[in-house]
Amino acid sequence: xxxxxxxxxxxxxxxxxxxxxxxxxxxxxxxxxxxxxxxxxxxxxxxxxxxxxxxxxxxxxxxxxxxxxxxxxxxxxxxxxxxxxxxxxxxxxxxxxxxxxxxxxxxxxxxx
Amino acid sequence: xxxxxxxxxxxxxxxxxxxxxxxxxxxxxxxxxxxxxxxxxxxxxxxxxxxxxxxxxxxxxxxxxxxxxxxxxxxxxxxxxxxxxxxxxxxxxxxxxxxxxxxxxxxxxxxx
Amino acid sequence: xxxxxxxxxxxxxxxxxxxxxxxxxxxxxxxxxxxxxxxxxxxxxxxxxxxxxxxxxxxxxxxxxxxxxxxxxxxxxxxxxxxxxxxxxxxxxxxxxxxxxxxxxxxxxxxxxxxxxxxxxxxxxxxxxxxxxxxxxxxxxxxxxxxx
Amino acid sequence: xxxxxxxxxxxxxxxxxxxxxxxxxxxxxxxxxxxxxxxxxxxxxxxxxxxxxxxxxxxxxxxxxxxxxxxxxxxxxxxxxxxxxxxxxxxxxxxxxxxxxxxxxxxxxxxxxxxxxxxxxxxxxxxxxxxxxxxxxxxxxxxxxxxx
Ligand SMILES: Nc1ncnc2c1ncn2[C@@H]1O[C@H](COP(=O)(O)OP(=O)(O)O)[C@@H](O)[C@H]1O
Ligand SMILES: Nc1ncnc2c1ncn2[C@@H]1O[C@H](COP(=O)(O)OP(=O)(O)O)[C@@H](O)[C@H]1O
Numbered sequence: 085x086x087x088x089x090x091x092x093x094x095x096x097x098x099x100x101x102x103x104x105x106x107x108x109x110x111x112x113x114x115x116x117x118x119x120x121x122x123x124x125x126x127x128x129x130x131x132x133x134x135x136x137x138x139x140x141x142x143x144x145x146x147x148x149x150x151x152x153x154x155x156x157x158x159x160x161x162x163x164x165x166x167x168x169x170x171x172x173x174x175x176x177x178x179x180x181x182x183x184x185x186x187x188x189x190x191x192x193x194x195x196x
Numbered sequence: 197x198x199x200x201x202x203x204x205x206x207x208x209x210x211x212x213x214x215x216x217x218x219x220x221x222x223x224x225x226x227x228x229x230x231x232x233x234x235x236x237x238x239x240x241x242x243x244x245x246x247x248x249x250x251x252x253x254x255x256x257x258x259x260x261x262x263x264x265x266x267x268x269x270x271x272x273x274x275x276x277x278x279x280x281x282x283x284x285x286x287x288x289x290x291x292x293x294x295x296x297x298x299x300x301x302x303x304x305x306x307x308x
Numbered sequence: 309x310x311x312x313x314x315x316x317x318x319x320x321x322x323x324x325x326x327x328x329x330x331x332x333x334x335x336x337x338x339x340x341x342x343x344x345x346x347x348x349x350x351x352x353x354x355x356x357x358x359x360x361x362x363x364x365x366x367x368x369x370x371x372x373x374x375x376x377x378x379x380x381x382x383x384x385x386x387x388x389x390x391x392x393x394x395x396x397x398x399x400x401x402x403x404x405x406x407x408x409x410x411x412x413x414x415x416x417x418x419x420x421x422x423x424x425x426x427x428x429x430x431x432x433x434x435x436x437x438x439x440x441x442x443x444x445x446x447x448x449x450x451x452x453x454x455x456x
Numbered sequence: 457x458x459x460x461x462x463x464x465x466x467x468x469x470x471x472x473x474x475x476x477x478x479x480x481x482x483x484x485x486x487x488x489x490x491x492x493x494x495x496x497x498x499x500x501x502x503x504x505x506x507x508x509x510x511x512x513x514x515x516x517x518x519x520x521x522x523x524x525x526x527x528x529x530x531x532x533x534x535x536x537x538x539x540x541x542x543x544x545x546x547x548x549x550x551x552x553x554x555x556x557x558x559x560x561x562x563x564x565x566x567x568x569x570x571x572x573x574x575x576x577x578x579x580x581x582x583x584x585x586x587x588x589x590x591x592x593x594x595x596x597x598x599x600x601x602x603x604x
Binding site: 105138144170 | 332351354364365413
C-alpha cells in the first residue's frame with residue numbers, strides 16, 4: 085500500500101492508498117511509528133484514507149493501535165475522507181465513536 | 197460486457213465495454229448480427245473499443261467474423277479508440293492490416 | 309458437484325499473508341456471476357478476508373499450513389467455505405463474541421464482520437482438528453444488473 | 457512445494473466459460489507479488505486466458521471436465537501451469553503454427569500469444585491424456601515498483 089507522510093506543525097498527515105489488511109498493516113504501522121518516534125511534538129495524527137480501497141478488521145486494529153499510542157502522549161487521531169466502500173467496517177466497529185472523521189485535510193488541520 | 201448500438205446513416209456504431217473473451221464473444225456477436233440483419237443498408241460497422249479492458253484471441257475471432265460478414269455485403273469494419281492495454285493483441289494478430297483503426301468516432305464516421 | 313451447484317472454484321494456498329488479497333480478488337470475481345450490488349461485493353470481500361486471515365493468523369499460529377477456499381454458485385446464492393488444518397477453536401461461542409480475541413493485538417471483530425456481512429455463518433472446529441467456516445449470501449435486489 | 461518456490465496458489469474449476477475471467481483475475485493478482493509492469497501483467501492476463509480457454513474449448517470439446525491452474529512464485533520468476541484431462545493434442549508442432557486451428561471458427565492464435573507474451577512456453581500433451589501448458593515469465597525491469 086501507499087503511505088505518504090507530511091509534518092504540518094504539530095500534526096502528522098498520512099496519505100494512504102490501496103488495501104489495508106493483515107499483509108499491509110505491519111508496513112502501515114511501522115511507517116507511522118517511525119515518524120511519531122522522530123517527532124515527539126506531534127499531537128494530531130491525521131489519516132487521509134481517500135485512496136484506500138479496502139479495510140478489514142486487521143486494518144482497523146492497526147488504526148486503533150495508533151489511537152492508543154496517540155492517547156498515551158495526550159494526542160488524537162483524526163480520520164479524513166473515508167470512502168463509501170470502506171465506511172461500513174468503520175461504522176460496524178464503533179471506531180467512529182472514539183476517532184472523529186472529517187471530509188477534508190483542511191478541516192482536520194484547522195481543528196488539529 | 198456492454199454493447200450499445202446506434203445507427204448513423206449507413207453506419208452502425210457499436211460502443212463496447214468490459215472484457216471480450218470466450219465468455220462474452222457470443223453475446224457480442226449476437227447483438228451485432230441482429231442489428232446487421234435488421235438493417236441491410238449498413239455498410240460500415242464502427243466498433244468503438246474505448247471502454248474495453250481486455251481482448252484475447254477469442255475476442256479477435258469474433259471481430260474477424262464481423263469483418264468477413266461485412267466484406268460479403270461489400271461493407272467494411274472500422275475500429276475506434278483501441279486502448280493501449282489491448283492494442284498489443286491487435287498488433288500481433290495482424291488484424292490492423294485488414295481493419296483500419298481511428299482515434300475517434302467522428303473521424304470514422306466521416307470516412308464511413 | 310454438490311446438489312444444485314451450478315459452478316464453483318476451489319483455491320488452495322500456503323498460509324502466506326500475500327495470499328489474503330489474492331483470495332479476496334478470486335471470490336469477488338467469481339461472485340460477479342450473481343446480481344450482487346457493488347456494496348454486496350465489498351461485503352463479500354471483507355468476509356472472505358476475515359476468514360482467510362483467521363486461518364493464517366490463528367489456525368497456523370504455530371506452524372504454516374494450507375488454506376482452502378471453495379466457492380459454490382447456486383441459483384441466486386453464493387456459498388464460501390474456508391478451511392484450515394490448524395489449531396482449531398476451543399469454544400466457538402466464546403470466540404464469536406464481539407471483541408473476543410486470543411491475540412491481545414487484535415480486535416475480535418473478524419467473526420462479527422463475517423456474521424454481519426453474510427446472510428449465514430457456520431463454524432465447524434475442534435482443537436487440533438482445524439476450522440471450517442461456511443458463509444452464505446444472496447443478492448438482495450433481484451433486478452438485473454449489467455455485468456461487464 | 458517444489459524447490460525454490462516461495463509461494464503458490466492452486467485453482468481448480470469445471471470447464472465453464474464463466475471461469476476464464478476468474479482465472480485471469482487470480483493469476484494477475486498473484487503475479488503482483490513480482491515487479492511486473494502493468495503491461496507485463498496484461499500480457500500474463502492474455503496468456504492465461506488463452507491457456508484456460510483452450511482447455512475449455514478444445515480439451516473438453518466433447519464433455520465437460522476440470523481445469524487446474526497452478527501459479528508458482530520463484531525469486532523473480534512466475535510459473536503458470538494450466539492442465540486439463542481432455543482430448544489432448546495429436547501434433548503439438550502443427551498446433552503451434554500461427555493460424556492453425558482444429559476449429560474453423562477460431563483464429564489459431566492462442567498458442568502464438570502464449571509464446572509471444574511469456575518468456576517460455578512448454579506443452580505436454582497426448583491424445584486421450586489431456587494437456588499441460590507451462591509458461592514462465594520474469595519482470596523485465598528490475599527497478600522497485602510501488603505495490604498497492
Ligand atoms: N481459523 C481459526 N483457527 C483457530 N482459531 C480461530 C480461527 N478463527 C477464529 N479463531 C479464534 O476466534 C477468535 C475470534 O476471532 P475473530 O472474531 O476473527 O477476531 P480476531 O481475529 O481479531 O481475534 C480468535 O482470536 C481465535 O482465537
Ligand atoms: N488444451 C487443449 N486440448 C486439446 N487441444 C488443444 C488444446 N490447446 C490447443 N489445442 C489444439 O491446438 C490448436 C491451436 O490452438 P491455439 O493456437 O490456441 O488456437 P485456437 O484456440 O484458435 O484453435 C487448437 O485448435 C487445438 O486443436
